[in-house]
């Protein structure tokens with residue numbers, strides 16, 4: 707049976723976006739920092755250290771470079787955001803707007819890069 711996220715993930719007091727996340731077996735806890743690597747997140751588990759960190763350290767940021775523990779911490783944060791936005795409609799609207807603005811910014815940045823590449827290829 708899947709465990710409740712609040713039993714698996716615990717915020718680290720005084721450390722912004724940092725969490726202790728239990729291993730799947732429940733015998734160990736790992737430290738996750740969700741802001742590291744430009745928001746990809748970082749974990750001190752062996753899987754992250756050996757497979758994802760070397761790629762991220764080369765400056766390659768991708769959405770799939772996250773271990774189970776990072777995904778669980780992100781899940782807890784998202785649940786908390788949605789729960790708090792349900793409590794206050796104004797706050798919920800504001801959060802929803804922020805998500806849309808960040809999405810638009812990211813899409814436009816991507817389009818900008820893509821169009822630059824197209825312009826360069828036309829020059830050749």
Ligand SMILES: [Zn+2]
Pocket residue numbers: 736749750751752753754773774775776
């Ligand atoms: Zn991990």
